[in-house]
Amino acid sequence: MISERKRNIREVDAENEDNGDRIGKRKRNIREVDAENEHNGDRISERKKNIAREVDGENEDHRPDRISALPDSLLFHMINFMDTKSAVQTCVLSKRWNDLSKCLTNLTFNSDLPSESLDRSFKKFESWVLSSRDDSYPLLNLTIESWIDADVQDRVIKYALLHNVQKLKMNINSTTYRPNFKSLPLIFRSQSLTSLELSNKLSPSRLKLPKSLCLPALKSLHLAYVTFTASDKDRVEPFSNCHVLNTLVLRNFSLSAQVLSISNSTLSSLTIFEGQACSIVLSTPNLSSFSITGSVGHQLSSTSDLSFLGEVNINIYMPWSETSLDGKSSIIIKWLGVLANVKILTIGLCAIQTILHDLLNPTSIRTQPPKFVRLESLKVKVGNPLSTKNTSDEKVTRAVEYLLQNSPMPRFDIIRSA
Known part of the structure; x- marks a missing residue:
């Protein structure tokens, strides 16, 4: 009886083993099917990519060349x-x-x-x-x-x-x-x-220019590092034959005389950067904008009152030593006397410091400031705090009050750069 049960158990084990083999085979078949499906999926995906590339290529070929x-x-x-x-x-x-x-x-x-x-x-x-x-x-x-x-x-x-x-x-x-x-x-x-x-x-x-520039259509003229030729012993007058000249910029010029005569009835904008120290005579009745930059070397005068003068910018360079400032304040104030009909005046810090130098010097001879009858705005550009540590707003205001002592007080701004 026991032997029969053992045989039955072995038969069951054999049957289970057989079933396990069948299950394992089925699992292998499933894995093979999955692998085949995955392979087919890869082929399908690759085909899709190829089709997409072909479509993109066709689109590229048909894309218009816009340029x-x-x-x-x-x-x-x-x-x-x-x-x-x-x-x-x-x-x-x-x-x-x-x-x-x-x-x-x-x-x-x-x-x-x-x-x-x-x-x-x-x-x-x-x-x-x-x-x-x-x-x-x-x-x-x-x-x-x-x-x-x-x-x-x-x-x-x-x-x-x-x-x-x-x-x-x-x-x-x-x-x-x-x-x-x-x-x-x-x-x-x-x-x-x-x-x-x-x-x-x-x-x-330097380029040596002729005595007179005969440019009848010229409206704008910029000259740098050139030499003007004297029309007579003491004077150069190069611009009188430019009959429609509107804008003139002179930079680092030289001349073979003591006087530069800027004579032009149509000129409205004049800018001077440095240049040989000389006497500049303006015969420019329609001048509306004037800028001067550099050292205080030029003497300035005008044959008219410059009644159309709208804007003036004065930006001078500070000399190496304070003793070089002696007498420079009077030159700046004489400039302002020539330009007294200005509406908007902008002055740099060095010009203010030059004026202060004479104000604080009890032995200096002071020039009486002009009367600005049309002045609407005065701006003082004082730079950044590091460059102006010895010039307080109070000192700037004192110099401005001195300049405007004969004039109605306009709008006054101190402009500091960052």
Whole structure:
């Protein structure tokens, strides 16, 4: 009986083992199915990715080229904001744009520091630009800010002037090239120029200007590091033949006389930065804005009362020693006497300190301040606290009260920079 039970148990165990094998087989089958499904899923996913890439590629192919679709007039406008080299390089990118670089109305020549290879390359480029340019298009602006050979510079300027350029800006950035400027007489006889900026900062010799500038269309003139030629023994008078001149900026000039006469009935804005100490005589009845920056070296006078004067800015440099301040206050006050019809007056801290120096010196001879009959606003720019630690607001106010002792009190502001 016991033996029979053992046989039954073995049969049950065998049956369970058989069932376990079947279950294990089923599990393996399930895993195989799962693996196959996963593989199929990967293939489906890959197909989806391929389809997506194909669609994206088709979309890319059919996406419009917005730059090429722009009208020529707009493209032409855009490249005229570039320097000439960049404009030519841009136009090479498309056959449709090739001719645009030949129609530029603005030419800007910039080059790197001089070298023999760069010089040859620039000469070729300049020659190609000028020879290929379509002359039916007006030349509005020419800018030269480069280290280029004097002959090349002259050639470009002559081309521009012969094509009635309207605006000319030229910075001579060279310590080695000495421009012979065969084109200089042409510049100062131009009938087309409305704006001229001429700077000779780094050249070993200053540009010597003619006695009179005959520029009938000129409205704006900026001159830096130039020399004015005397029209007689004691005086230079270069601007009287600029009949529509509106804006004049003079920076670090020199002259072969003691008097600079600025005579022009249309001039409304005059700015002077430094320059050789001289006597400046204003014959500018329509002057509305005047700025002077630098040392207290110029004497200032006027042949009219400057009744249209709206704004005046005085910003002088402080000398190295306080003894150099002696007598400078009277010069500043004499300037203010010439400019007494101003409406808005802005004075820098150094001018205030110069006036204070004489106020605090009991032995100094004080000049009586003018009467500002039209003054509406007085602003004193005193800089940041570190630069003004020895000049309190009370001291500034004392100097201002001295200046305005003969005038109605206008609005008064002390302006400090951060």
